[in-house]
Amino acid sequence: MSDADLLFKALADPGRRKLMDRLHAHDGQTLSELCQHLDMTRQGVTQHLALLEAANLVAVRWRGREKLHFLNPVPLQEIYDRWIRKFERPRLKALRDLKRRLEEDGED
Amino acid sequence: MSDADLLFKALADPGRRKLMDRLHAHDGQTLSELCQHLDMTRQGVTQHLALLEAANLVAVRWRGREKLHFLNPVPLQEIYDRWIRKFERPRLKALRDLKRRLEEDGED
DNA sequence: TTGACATGCAAGTAGTTACTTGCATATAAT
């Protein structure tokens, strides 16, 4: 499975995005900490985190019996480079263009 | 289903991302055109396009019996604003920070 | 060393997703 697949798949789930948000609010939390305030079993959270790790969005460090989770923002930059910047045009111009083409009654 | 859900879900599939790429290469293609060079039945493509439309990433215009498809880059910009810029730090600093925290043997 | 805590591993299940096939409808061309 390609990097991009893993990345987009990881981001596709709202629960996983919420985990990212929680880590963004407070980086380095343990699994148990992340489970609190989250309406899901620990095992559910574990599995979501595994996908985030597979996508390289989260890195872990062990401290004794605790697993600390850290956000890695780099892959998000890659999404930006490959998927956003590429499609980027001055926002207003893009909308104008789109609107014009949608409203054309003739052909291109 | 929230806008973000629709967006990320739409982008989660490689086939749909490929469709986006094809539209980026040549905007305004018909369904049949998009089907060519794509290893899938027309109906498969139709269903993918429906999700892209639901996410507002693709807009359509009818010309007679043909359905023309146009890329709308605006939602991608929203992903950037809410999901990338938010997590953005100077790239090198981010990596340095992450590495340091992962390698710490003490606690935070 | 015993008990509590943090996590891992494995199997099962309900719901979802991607994809196909077959038929129907509308527009265009001859």
Place this chain on the structure above:
DNA sequence: ATTATATGCAAGTAACTACTTGCATGTCAA
């Protein structure tokens, strides 16, 4: 008018996903 083209609609299926439960393992603390 008839035929070909472009697309829509509906139902079926195989694979996948999110989630749970139960038990196992490793670490810390009294």
